[in-house]
Amino acid sequence: MKVNIYASSDVHGHIYPYDxxxxxxxxxxLAHxxxxxxxxxxxxxxxxDNGDIIQGNSAEYFIDTTPNPIVKVMNFMDYKIWNMGNHEFNFSYPRLKKIIKDFKGTALMANSNSNFFYKYKTINxxxxxxxFIGINTLLINYFEKEESLAGLVIEDPIAILNQLLNKLSKTSNVIIGMFHLGLEDENSIVNSGLYSILNNIENPQLFDVIICGHTHKSISQLFHKDILITQPAAYTKTISKIExxxxxxxxxxxxxxxxxxxxxKASEEILKLYEPYHKKILEYTHEIIGYVKGIKREFNYDFEDNPLNHLLTKIMLKFSKADVVAFQIDNKEALLKNGPLxxxxxxxxxxxxGGEVTTYKMKGIDLKKYILWSYDYFNYKDGKVxxxxxxxxxxxxxxDVFGNIHYTIDLREKSENRLKELKYLNGKDILDSDxxxxxxxxxxxxxxxxxxxxLAGKxxxxxxxxxxIDENFNKRGTIRELAKYYFEDLPxxxxxYNDESYFYIKY
Known part of the structure; x- marks a missing residue:
């Protein structure tokens, strides 16, 4: 007898074949x-599915649509199991429960203080x-606000795994773990990675297969002792097939x-089912939120201050009242242009x-360490970066780029000596004790x-x-959303863009 299991993970709204x-x-x-x-x-x-499916690629636009269109598609495709990921909780736990109620399969998450989710599902x-046992990352406790989680706590998985493995090993032919986490611990949090969990549970050998996720990497096949480990790539670029x-x-x-x-090929059935939502997303994403003027040349976004840095800085400052802001630009081909945005x-x-603006109090010495760490992103050898x-x-x-301050970086120096100048915009030095x-x-x-x-240990x-940005979690205060409000307040x-430069990089 042969059984094939198909696993997706970190789909992030890629239902229709469109970015x-x-x-x-x-x-x-998902149509493919x-x-x-x-x-x-x-x-x-x-x-x-191993989590993070209802967020990303503008899927959040339908977060209050009933039934959720992605759940509608999952039901049509006959998904049997949906293990929770961290991004399922981006819109508040009460909202997630409403979405899950329309799912015809089984929603898993064993390691929480809630009885709403199934801890395991046995398929005959x-x-x-x-x-199947579902485990989610402990990082949710750090990623989401307590008010949004509404009393939900993601618990260390060791105790529940010991209990479930002991129970299910007596009745199951195969035990499969669905772990929305990577191989290694994340941010030094013990039991937030697969290997530390396997090292800390009593009988890891009772797992036959483990499906990982969260890190967006593809693992075709990996054996840890006798446990088969696989992980689908994010965005449906690959799917894991377990035979x-x-x-x-x-x-x-x-x-x-x-x-x-x-x-x-993209399934015509899925395309037809999601087509109305595809059209609504296109209409939404093509909305003009503002206009840009004053850009007179092109910039190297990694090595030059640029108009996008200044725009993001102004958005973040307006809604945070911070002294300094820090952010990263993931797109290697980013280019802000004059005209409608x-x-x-x-x-x-x-x-x-998901990028929001959270403010923290820190000393000038900590900011300096942060900046030095950021520019340790680059190596310099024989005149090449x-x-x-x-x-x-x-x-x-x-x-990371730092806004609302002046600083100079010299990549030709050793990492610890690269920060050559650090000042407020008024020209005053930023002191270690500030x-x-x-x-x-x-x-x-x-x-x-x-x-x-x-800044380890601090x-x-x-x-x-x-x-x-409201008490009912109806508006998300991400930088993307805040940008619209920022432009609305501009003449x-x-x-x-006034062609100012706040930082300089020498190389």
Missing amino acids: YAKNIPLDYS LYDCYKKDKNKYKILV LEDIKIS MDFSKGVLISKNSSAINLAEF RRCDLAELYSYD SVNEKRADFKYKTL EITVGMNEYRMNFLISKEGP TFEKISSSKY NNTYY
Whole structure:
């Protein structure tokens, strides 16, 4: 008897084959996945998702639509299991519960204090019982505000895994873990990575297969001792296919592969089902939120201060009252132009759709350490600049830019000596003892104070957060959303760039 399991993870709204930020068609999507799944004529097959599916690629536009269009598509595709990811909680836990109620499969998350989610699901295929256990990342407790979580706590998974593995091993032929987390601990938080969990539970060998997610990387097939580990790439670029063979109820072989969905066609059924929402997203993303004037030349966005830096700085300052702001531009081809600025243009320029502005109190010495860490992103050797390999391996770009201050970086120097000047805009030196309010996204701060971060072991007082800008969580205070309000307050909704430079990089 053969059983095939298809797993998606970190789909991030890629239902229709279209990138709504770049305004380009794609050759991968959930529609492609369905074509792949339907072409498998094996009698026994199961479709599961490992989290972060309802957020991203403008899917959040429908967060209050009932039923949620992505859930509607998942039901049509016959998804049996939906394990929760961290981005499922971006819109508040009460909202998520409303969305899940329309899902016809089973919503999993074993490691929380809530009974709303199933801790496991056993699927019976003739005499074979396959049990799935869902685990979510502990980082949710740090990513989301307490008010948004409404009493929900994501718990350390060790105790519940010990309990469930002991129970299910007595009744199941196969146990599969669905872990919305990567292989390694994140931000130095113990048991936020697969390997530390396997090291800390009592009987890890009771797992037959584990599906990972969250880090957006593709793992075709990996064995940790005898546990098969796989992870689909983000955005439906690949799907994990797990093939299991049984003889008389005993699992005799298991393997996995990463299927490139560009090799399949987009299912016409899914395209037709999602078409009305696709059209609404296009209408929304093409809305003009403001206008830009005054840009007279092109810029090297990694090595020069530029109009996009100044625009983002002004947006963040307006809604945070920070002294200094820090942000990163992930898009290597970012280019702010004169003329109308649409939502999709801003989404392409600033790709972190969850990026909010949270402010912290820190000393001047801490800001200096942060800046030095940021520009350690670059190596310098024999007159050439390259990207630090370790930093290039991060999930997101880690070259942060600092706004509302003057500073000079010399990449030709050793990392610890690169910061040559650091001043307020009034020309006054920033002293080590100065108390400064710094605005950034909370995700970055969580890394900075982690064991691997430049401010390891420190804690900073949180002053404010724009994450939710009304008490009912109806408006998200992300930089993308705040930009619209910023432009509305400008004369003629127009931002003028005055060609100022706040920082200089020598190399």
